[in-house]
Amino acid sequence: MSNIRKNKTSCIKMGRKKGGTVLIFLFLSVLGIFMLFPIYLIFVMSVKPVEELFIFPPKLYTLRPTMNNFKDMFEIIRQNRVPFSRYVFNSITVTVSVTLFQCIITSTAAFVLAKCRFAGRKLISNIIVISLLYQSNVIYIMQYMVMAKLNLIDSLLAVILPLIASPMGLFLMEQSISQIPDSIIESAKTDGAGLFRICWQIVMPNQKPALLTLIIFAFQSSWNVQSGAFVFHEQYKTLPTVVNQISSAGIARAGIAMAAAVFMLVPPVVVFTLAQKQIIETMAYSGIRS
Amino acid sequence: MLAPFMILFIIFTVVPVLMSVPIGFTDFNMVQKPNFTGLSNYTALFLSDKIFIKSIGVTAVFAFFTGFVSFVLCFLLAWLINEMPSNLKTIFTLIFYIPSMANVYSVWKIIFSGDINGYLNSFLINIGIITSPIQWLTDGNYVLGTAIVVQLWLSLGAGFLAMRAGFQNIDRSMYEVGAVEGISNRWQELVYIVIPSMKPHLLFASVMQIVSSFTAGTVIQNVVGFPSTDYKAHTIMTHAYDYGWVRYEMGYASAICMILFIVMYMANRAVNRVFGKYTD
Numbered sequence: 001m002s003n004i005r006k007n008k009t010s011c012i013k014m015g016r017k018k019g020g021t022v023l024i025f026l027f028l029s030v031l032g033i034f035m036l037f038p039i040y041l042i043f044v045m046s047v048k049p050v051e052e053l054f055i056f057p058p059k060l061y062t063l064r065p066t067m068n069n070f071k072d073m074f075e076i077i078r079q080n081r082v083p084f085s086r087y088v089f090n091s092i093t094v095t096v097s098v099t100l101f102q103c104i105i106t107s108t109a110a111f112v113l114a115k116c117r118f119a120g121r122k123l124i125s126n127i128i129v130i131s132l133l134y135q136s137n138v139i140y141i142m143q144y145m146v147m148a149k150l151n152l153i154d155s156l157l158a159v160i161l162p163l164i165a166s167p168m169g170l171f172l173m174e175q176s177i178s179q180i181p182d183s184i185i186e187s188a189k190t191d192g193a194g195l196f197r198i199c200w201q202i203v204m205p206n207q208k209p210a211l212l213t214l215i216i217f218a219f220q221s222s223w224n225v226q227s228g229a230f231v232f233h234e235q236y237k238t239l240p241t242v243v244n245q246i247s248s249a250g251i252a253r254a255g256i257a258m259a260a261a262v263f264m265l266v267p268p269v270v271v272f273t274l275a276q277k278q279i280i281e282t283m284a285y286s287g288i289r290s
Numbered sequence: 291m292l293a294p295f296m297i298l299f300i301i302f303t304v305v306p307v308l309m310s311v312p313i314g315f316t317d318f319n320m321v322q323k324p325n326f327t328g329l330s331n332y333t334a335l336f337l338s339d340k341i342f343i344k345s346i347g348v349t350a351v352f353a354f355f356t357g358f359v360s361f362v363l364c365f366l367l368a369w370l371i372n373e374m375p376s377n378l379k380t381i382f383t384l385i386f387y388i389p390s391m392a393n394v395y396s397v398w399k400i401i402f403s404g405d406i407n408g409y410l411n412s413f414l415i416n417i418g419i420i421t422s423p424i425q426w427l428t429d430g431n432y433v434l435g436t437a438i439v440v441q442l443w444l445s446l447g448a449g450f451l452a453m454r455a456g457f458q459n460i461d462r463s464m465y466e467v468g469a470v471e472g473i474s475n476r477w478q479e480l481v482y483i484v485i486p487s488m489k490p491h492l493l494f495a496s497v498m499q500i501v502s503s504f505t506a507g508t509v510i511q512n513v514v515g516f517p518s519t520d521y522k523a524h525t526i527m528t529h530a531y532d533y534g535w536v537r538y539e540m541g542y543a544s545a546i547c548m549i550l551f552i553v554m555y556m557a558n559r560a561v562n563r564v565f566g567k568y569t570d
Binding site for chain 2: 021045111208268
């Protein structure tokens with residue numbers, strides 16, 4: 001149903017030659033093969049039996065695919081003092097709370113910065129860009145000291161809280177919201193709508209592509225976050241921490257490392273695909289909007 | 291409404307950043323109490339650290355390809371994908387973005403492996419371009435190129451996705467107005483409609499590309515080794531890693547990072563000026 005509508009709208013676009021579209025498709029496919037080749041190798045290696053992993057010359061395929069690498073991975077995790085489900089629970093807690101709160105808090109703040117006039121607005125925007133550009137290897141140590149002062153060390157909050165106020169997310173939303181004409185917001189104000197309502201009922205529905213992109217970034221960064229030096233107790237560690245531990249244990253775990261990489265890749269790819277589908281739908285309907 | 295963000299941002303980003311700035315003026319080594327040493331870290335960097343001077347050149351080359359070239363590539367691909375039917379849009383966006391999601395760039399070491407059985411070498415030998423294997427990961431003539439290829443593969447990240455979102459957010463009525471005013475092909479549409487209304491996304495992407503290209507270090511170290519042959523792929527960030535986490539001279543490493551920040555800040559100012567001129 002929605003497909004038909006989309007095809008119609010794409011006919012409105014002017015001057016599209018069939019041949020050009022086919023050429024673009026071919027160009028993207030060739031480049032796409034280059035992009036996918038390493039990913040393909042990982043997939044093949046994750047289902048290769050161990051004795052085939054070190055055959056020379058290395059093969060691009062396997063005739064005897066096996067799930068043993070995946071089984072071994074779960075087996076090793078099971079030997080830890082903490083059950084596997086505990087790591088999954090930690091990672092899901094971190095991912096859900098970061099994604100939810102980051103999207104709400106960051107985009108609300110972005111709306112205020114982009115559309116409300118107040119003293120110091122420009123300064124805050126500049127500080128946010130500067131914080132993106134300033135990368136130093138001592139920041140991590142300082143973050144540790146701050147968290148120690150706040151008694152956050154060795155809890156899931158130490159992983160969650162720093163990820164919520166994302167300067168990158170704020171910058172993305174601020175840039176995107178700045179495109180909305182001030183007149184829309186002014187007229188909503190004269191209609192008596194509060195700032196919070198304007199933000200979430202007028203501005204955000206117009207910002208679906210940026211908001212969904214923010215969800216992708218937030219999900220990806222929190223799903224992959226390693227609890228690192230902020231957490232000592234095994235029961236508060238996240239899934240990537242333990243996966244990284246087992247897969248960095250040298251050549252004997254080469255197959256398992258590939259299985260772990262594939263396993264960790266599945267949730268972000270699912271979220272990405274769902275969000276992208278939504279983003280592309282936006283195009284079909286925005287014509288109706290105006 | 292700004293408060294929840296600002297409180298978390300100040301506690302977990304601004305305060306640690308402000309605390310880390312003075313470290314560059316000390317001899318902090320993570321064990322002893324830091325002593326104030328004035329500008330000596332900075333003078334040592336420019337006057338007696340030959341490898342640092344070399345790393346500036348390497349970073350410049352690296353940032354040109356993985357920052358500027360990659361930025362153009364991001365835009366080009368985001369646009370070409372936009373010309374596809376909608377189902378293919380999702381698939382192609384996924385294909386180009388998937389390297390940024392999968393933390394698996396070390397697989398390139400197998401592809402670039404230096405014996406005749408490495409994937410790239412055996413391919414090139416089979417089609418007759420080379421007769422003996424090339425040491426992609428250790429030959430000083432190739433290490434920087436190899437690192438650039440891997441980073442380029444990884445670089446269609448946040449900026450690329452933001453641009454894709456930007457393309458989807460262009461109002462349809464803009465195209466219709468354009469059609470009425472006589473725009474007759476993809477190129478004109480790109481120049482007169484798309485680029486002007488994508489300015490915010492382009493600015494976001496440029497900051498992202500500046501950050502990822504200037505601060506590249508871990509990827510290079512993992513692919514071509516640390517230190518790389520003749521320091522041929524030794525970037526400023528690798529140098530900071532060397533002093534910070536190998537020698538524990540944190541004061542000196544902080545000074546290196548501060549200089550890198552100044553360079554990135556100036557690069558960002560320059561980019562903003564170019565965009566400002568183009569869109570006004």
